[in-house]
Amino acid sequence: MLNSEQIHAELNKLGCALEPGKNNPSYAYEHFLGNGKYLYVKRKANGSVDKAPLVLHPDCLALRPIIDRIDGLSVTWQKVKSTSYRRYPKDNGASQYGYDANVSTGQALSQLVALLTDSAPVRQTNTASTYQTASKQKDLPMHPLNQILFGPPGTGKTYATTEMAVRIAEAEWFQNISETHDGDALREAVKGKYDELVKAKRVVFTTFHQSFAYEDFIEGIRAETDEQNNGLRYEVTDGIFKQLCNDAAVKVQVASTESVSLEGKRIWKMSLGNTLGGEEYIYEECVKQGYALLGYGDDIDFSDCHSREAVKAKLEDIYQSPVANNNYTLTSVHVFKNQMQQGDLIVVSDGNHKFRAIGQITGDYEFLETDERVGYQQLRRVNWLRQYQPSLSIEHLFLKALSQMTLYELKPTTIDHARLEQLLAPTGGQESEHKPHVLIIDEINRGNISRIFGELITLLEPDKRKGGADARSVILPYSKEPFTVPDNLYVIGTMNTADKSLAQLDLALRRRFSFVEMMPKPELLSDFTVHGVSLKEMLTVINQRIEALLDAEHLIGHSYFMPLLNMPETEREQALADMFRNRILPLLQEYFFDDYQRIGWVLNDPAKQPDHRFIVTDEALRDHLPKLDKLFPAEVAEQLLDRRYRINEKAFASAEAYQGIVK
Structure with missing residues (x-):
């Protein structure tokens, strides 16, 4: 050694x-x-x-x-x-x-x-880690699974998550694009890729707040309208974190690597067995045998029924009673037997909030002879193009919520055809890649962490994730299902240190997240002036005074000034005035709890002429206000320190007011 x-x-x-x-x-x-x-x-x-x-x-x-x-x-x-x-x-x-x-x-x-140092990453081989190499062809940087960007307001934390998410989710793409683009062109390309990833549900953005709860984040019970019974039913609905975990962990079985054209094809939503009623075996049978089964119609053979009227006549003959025109058995059997055509697509639902397979009809109606059951004997041959385990959330494909009906046609207003084409795009293998997914939690410190994460906070730890050295799972309280966090889910949080100090942050987060400090960068404002004042120098000296009076957690970020950089010089003066009036001064009022004397110190008002001060005090103000001895008895007035201050609106348009900040 x-x-x-x-x-x-x-x-x-x-x-x-x-x-x-x-x-x-x-x-x-x-x-x-x-x-x-x-x-x-x-x-x-x-x-x-x-x-x-x-x-x-x-x-x-x-x-x-x-x-x-x-x-x-x-x-x-x-x-x-x-x-x-x-x-x-x-x-x-x-x-x-x-x-x-x-x-x-x-x-x-x-x-x-x-x-x-990320200079030559060691490759992983089927093992869980806090870092993941995204490409098998080239060495790419690795990223922590859990990280929080923290710093004062306006330091670009949320802005930075866009690039970070793309770096993680599409590492090879980002490396290639950064070699040919820079500056605004790179940012535009990255933002475009980010939007694609959001649409593909590989990047999800949310913001924590005081009302955010476990039911929003993991799972909860929601009331749903039951269209068939005209009543309410209560279902366990996945929250955004559980949805993303399931999406990240999903394995896609690919039966065909050839492209499928949607032109001229009708698309149907179909349930294969009641997932809540112990009929999971129906779906498994259909996938294994390569067909779809309809539960309606009992053990009746409809092979000779080529119209709705013929189906109705057979049902009335078998049941020896009239069948209403709106009878769902009549409707579903007719659609399954006569309206669904070879080449049409079937999307198999899993409850009302997920789907688990996509198939293409390859044969005409058949009757399944079986002694094992009565029902699920109406059959159509299907080539199952994609199977998802676990099921995907409907947001991946649908524009609207699913109906409880077993079988119905999906109209263009219900399904996203572009997303369906992406899901059915040719692939190179029989199973999908283990692609990185990213959850961005803005203002993570504003939520009640223990209330939101619950027992799952432990599962975020790299070695506790699925496939980790100490992998763990928990039984969720509502669905009673086992749950674990996959190793390809990355969590990026942002927190404003002026809103809540790191010292007060839940220790559960501190132990499980890497913290990346983001401080103001005045150097990004170099070479830009307003009223002859360097923006870099102005921000630097303001922050130096704030740090001396408060601390480094309450600085002002450079992003407040960034919009000025893209403006013509003639417009910057008005924009700077609006920014100080509507953003900088209110922020200082919050920082100093409306202590206008200290706000004036930050803006160097005592060193300026009275007309050039942002905060008006002293005789300039008191000439227009009654004296203290006019407001209070003499013995009281003598003991008081006059704390009356006013904001000087004229200063916002005064060049000397800004020049005086740095002089």
Whole structure:
């Protein structure tokens, strides 16, 4: 095994040197990997450390399945705490911590560094991990399964999720497009791809709020209209997280790799057995045998019934009673026997909110002779083109909710033909790819995490996900179904630190998410001026004053100023005035709880002429207001500090008001 001094030397050779000009902790070498990442090597005053000298960042636990396959590297995966690991997070508010490791070869150390710096990712082979390589043809960056972008308002957190989602969901596409596009052209291309992924339900965006609940996120009971009985029924409905988990985990059985034209074909919705009534075997029989079965019509053979009237006559003859024209057995048998044609498509529903197969009719009506049952004996031969396990949510294909009816035609206003063509597009294999799916949760800290996630917060952990080293499942309270989180579902959250401090954030999130800080970037405003004032300098000095008076969590982001960059210079002055009046000043009022004196300090008002101040105080205001001794008894007025302030509307159009901010 390599000792601490040998590992220290090897890391230096790999270019992971100590940062120049920075002191190292007393009992560790702090090796900088770049992009805010570090590795620690234990050290002591005399001699080397031989036992577990390397300390990995806590986030590496998410990489455990990959790291454990590196020959020559052995990680205990037991927490070791020390204040020397100052760049690592604290363990529930206690000391910083990491994971002890032994290294036996320089090659193993090189592989670890390559993995942590994304310079040459180690490939996965059928194993769950917090990171996933999206292409088998080329090495692509890997991404944490759970991450939160945090920072003050206006730092572009939500804006950044668009590119991050595309990077994750279509890593190879993004790498290729970024080689040929940049700037606005790249952003436009990425936004187009993002919209495609949203439409394909591979990216889902939601926002947490105080009323958001478990029933919205995981599953809940909803009242539905029963069209056949003209009443209400109550069904378990999947929430957005469960839907996306099911979509990410779905396996698509592909029976045909050839394209299917929709031209001239009618499309039918059909139920194959009652999924809630113990008739799941009907669907399984149909898929296995290559046909569709209609439950209506009992054991009657309708082979000689070539019209609705003929079907009605046979039913009346068999039952020896009149059959109404709106009788659903009559309607469904006639449609199944006479209206559905060879070449038409069938979409098989799974309840009212999912579908589980798509098939093409290949034969005329047949009667199924069987002694096993009465019913489900009306048969049409079907080539099952696609089968989905678990079922897909209707949002993947339908424009409207499904009806309870067993069989009916899907009109153009009900089904998205473009999406159907995509689902039936030629594929290269018999089973779909395990494609990444992304859930974006904006304002994640504004929701009640324990109320929203419930017992599923544990399942987010990489090793607890399906296929993980410690994979777990839970029984959901409403559906009573086992549920697990797939390893190809990525969760990106955003949180505004001015809205709720990280210190107050639910510890369940802190332990399970990687946190990426996003701070204001005044450098993006370089070379742009308004009223002769550099926007970069203005934002920088405002934020310096806010940080001195409050903290870094309440800075102002650069995105407030970004719209000014795309305007003609003649329009920027009015736009800046509107922005200060409607956005910057209200934000400062919120930050300082309407303490106008401090707001004036942030805008450097005391150093300006009275007419150029955004916040009017002192004699300029009091000349127009009654004196305190006119409002209160003399003994009270003498004890009061006049706190009356007003916003000076004229300052918003004054060049000197903005120039005075930085002078």
